Amino acid sequence: MVEAEDLEERIRQGVGDVSHIVVKDLTGTKDHWEALIVSQSFSGKSAIEQHQMVYAALGELMAGPVHALALKTYSPESWHKQEG
Amino acid sequence: MEDTLQERIQGIIDSNDVVLFMKGTKHFPQCGFSATVVEVLRRSGSDFQDVNVLEDPDIRQGIKEFANWPTIPQLYVRGKFVGGCDIIREMYEKGELDAVLSAKES
Numbered sequence: 001m002v003e004a005e006d007l008e009e010r011i012r013q014g015v016g017d018v019s020h021i022v023v024k025d026l027t028g029t030k031d032h033w034e035a036l037i038v039s040q041s042f043s044g045k046s047a048i049e050q051h052q053m054v055y056a057a058l059g060e061l062m063a064g065p066v067h068a069l070a071l072k073t074y075s076p077e078s079w080h081k082q083e084g
Numbered sequence: 085m086e087d088t089l090q091e092r093i094q095g096i097i098d099s100n101d102v103v104l105f106m107k108g109t110k111h112f113p114q115c116g117f118s119a120t121v122v123e124v125l126r127r128s129g130s131d132f133q134d135v136n137v138l139e140d141p142d143i144r145q146g147i148k149e150f151a152n153w154p155t156i157p158q159l160y161v162r163g164k165f166v167g168g169c170d171i172i173r174e175m176y177e178k179g180e181l182d183a184v185l186s187a188k189e190s
Contacts, residue, residue, distance in 0.1 A: 047171045048153075055154050062154035068117065069155070071170050 001030045002065045007058065014057020017041045019076055031067040036074075043075040089146045097160045102132035102185065105147050106157040110134040117169035118157040124176045125159075130185045132159075161185060 004023045012018045017040035026032040035054065042050045050073040055062055062069070074082060097103055104121060108114030110132070113122050125132050137144035137156055148154050151165045159166045161184055166172065175181040 047174065048165065048167055051168070051171065052152055055152075 002061055003030070004033075007033060007035065007061070007066075010059075010061065011035065011037060011054060011057050014059075015039050015041050015053050020079065026068075026070070031065065033066060033068070034070040034072070036072040038074045038076055038079040040076060042073050043077065045075075047073070085146050085149045089142055090150065093143065093146055093150050096133070096135060097163050100133035101162055102130055103135060103160045104132050104157055105135045105137055105143070105160075107136070107138050109136050114138060115156070117155075120169050121157045121159060121172050124172055124181065125185075128176065128181055128185055162187070 004025060007023050008021055011021060011023075015037065018037060019040070020036075020038035022036040024034045026034050037054065041053065045053070051071050054069075054071055054073065058066065058069070102125070104110070104118075104125065106113060106115070106118035106121065108118055110122050113119035122134075135143060137147065144156065147156070147158055151158055153165065153168060155168055158168060159172055166184060167175070172181065175184065
């Protein structure tokens with residue numbers, strides 16, 4: 001099993017320049033997670049590339065402990081647009 | 085991943101315009117995320133080849149390495165990896181999926 005803080009820390013480290021992050025346990029079983037992440041590192045990257053960066057940051061956690069991870073990734077610009 | 089598995093995956097992707105590597109089948113999806121993509125494709129009116137990774141452990145592991153993407157489902161259109169459940173649902177909601185599905189050979 002993994003804790004929200006573990007995921008958050010790994011993502012902050014692996015992705016870098018994270019200005020906003022919310023990690024949520026969707027089912028209370030600590031294996032179905034949702035993460036909303038805003039980072040300068042995502043600027044100019046496709047959705048696939050952004051998600052691959054997050055998966056790379058989580059590494060082996062994605063091969064078992066984390067069964068599902070719903071991702072919402074934004075660059076600061078697209079996040080402000082989203083926020084309106 | 086050994087070459088034969090890589091070739092087998094490549095063969096599946098090359099011989100179908102739209103391929104969904106999923107858990108279960110298009111008629112009996114066995115995972116919420118796979119079922120979501122099946123539903124999105126149905127609404128988009130797009131036929132597709134389903135590949136049930138639950139029946140093929142080699143493909144289930146190999147496809148993750150193939151796309152450098154650790155989860156299932158995975159959608160491929162005309163040989164190109166388009167995304168997993170989040171991305172496909174977002175593209176559908178933004179009306180971007182139809183363009184990808186119907187785009188002719190580039």
